Amino acid sequence: MVFEQSCRQCAVRGTALCAALPDADLLGLAGHGTHRRLARGETLVRAGDMAMPCANIQRGLMKICQTNPAGQEVIVGLLWPGDFVGAPFLGPAEAGHDIVALTPVTLCQFPARVMERVLTDNPAMEHALLARTMAELARARARLGSLARATALARVAGFLVETAQRSGAGDGETIAAIDLPLSRGEMADLLGLTIETVSRQMSKLKQAGVIGLPGGRRVVIQDPDALAEAAEDLI
Amino acid sequence: MVFEQSCRQCAVRGTALCAALPDADLLGLAGHGTHRRLARGETLVRAGDMAMPCANIQRGLMKICQTNPAGQEVIVGLLWPGDFVGAPFLGPAEAGHDIVALTPVTLCQFPARVMERVLTDNPAMEHALLARTMAELARARARLGSLARATALARVAGFLVETAQRSGAGDGETIAAIDLPLSRGEMADLLGLTIETVSRQMSKLKQAGVIGLPGGRRVVIQDPDALAEAAEDLI
DNA sequence: CGAATGGTTGAGACTCCTCAATTTGCGTGG
DNA sequence: CCACGCAAATTGAGGAGTCTCAACCATTCG
Known part of the structure; x- marks a missing residue:
């Protein structure tokens, strides 16, 4: 069964979103999912891209980085297994950061529209994603606090x-x-x-x-x- | 009508969440909303609180801050009119930051459970909140990038x-x-x-x-x- | 073996912090 | 209206911390 290979593996660290999905929808989602492997250094999203894919990281580590006016790269966050990439419902906004594999990465990628439909059909999953995004925001702010001084x-x-x-x-x-x-x-x-x-x-x-x-x-x-x-x- | 006084005023800067609500639900939400005024320096949330209220800022400016081990205060974010405060669906997590009024503030506050129910009943509103939280996360990361160097x-x-x-x-x-x-x-x-x-x-x-x-x-x-x-x- | 890459160590320059003194703004009371 | 006191802001001098530039070591790969 497809999702045995894909989304069950997304359930890393007990925080994965798919855990909130009933099996039927999980199956439907898995049907649209693409397994992807990235080599070290490969780019998933480039700043300025108008399309932001949605994906769950299964294995490996990625960096979220931006390049400042002087051409220096600044890493503003790391993504670990189980973390979610993407910005559903945000509309056609420009991606603000590059997302690049630091190690060999495997992930489970979905078209944004499919992800949005699945989220709409599964409030529990959207709640989980919202809660996780808020937690990530709190973490980013905590990092801000420590970097400051x-x-x-x-x-x-x-x-x-x-x-x-x-x-x-x-x-x-x-x-x-x-x-x-x-x-x-x-x-x-x-x-x-x-x-x-x-x-x-x-x-x-x-x-x-x-x-x-x-x-x-x-x-x-x-x-x-x-x-x-x-x-x-x-x- | 109650919501004329409360939630219509939340629709500041065209980004407010209530814009996504049909009138009937807006009315229902307004029934649970509390108008609150904070004086300059008054605290809405204290780090360590187990209950995180949900609120929309109508007027004024608030700071999100944490106190580091040396006792210095670090401001990790500002909240402007139209911004949302709170973390629905996050469960009983400890608040990580203080949220304090920098100017006289008026806001529209709701119990987290009411907000959660309204979000569940109104997917469009939850989508809007999710998108906004993602945008806020991107902003926090951008600030991280600039503070770094x-x-x-x-x-x-x-x-x-x-x-x-x-x-x-x-x-x-x-x-x-x-x-x-x-x-x-x-x-x-x-x-x-x-x-x-x-x-x-x-x-x-x-x-x-x-x-x-x-x-x-x-x-x-x-x-x-x-x-x-x-x-x-x-x- | 040599080149290339990544990491370590050193010396000087520059930025920002610390400590201290002074000035400005503002509310209170004479 | 002015004097006073207090908090906030400005300015200065010296020192700590980090960056820049440079040289040197370790590992890997051709």
């Missing part, structure tokens, strides 16, 4: 904490190892810093014994408490 | 441009005068700067003849083009 060290430490949480590594209290999905440059774009500053802060945390850097993009969180404390360092 | 001058200039737009003063091309709704301290909290730096940048714009500061909180935008250019100044 946090030091470089706090930004880097905060990013490590959040990445450890979202990639499900450890419980935040014991030693855990994560593979960073971002390069130093991408971390810099995300945190509003430069590559060099990110690198220096990582080295500082390593010197202090808070993290270990065994090589590659692997990070061992040796002292989660100290890391969490560093994340609250303010100007 | 903009200089102090660009932050201040950008704030002036946006305030002029949202308060409907001028067309962005000719000389316009606005009354700032925020103190220097509040601007600093919003832009992630200090009071002194905000003041210095305002003085710099004045010296350059870009703006005039006739006194009080009044700002005359004498050279909108130069102001817009200053807003794009990056580190």
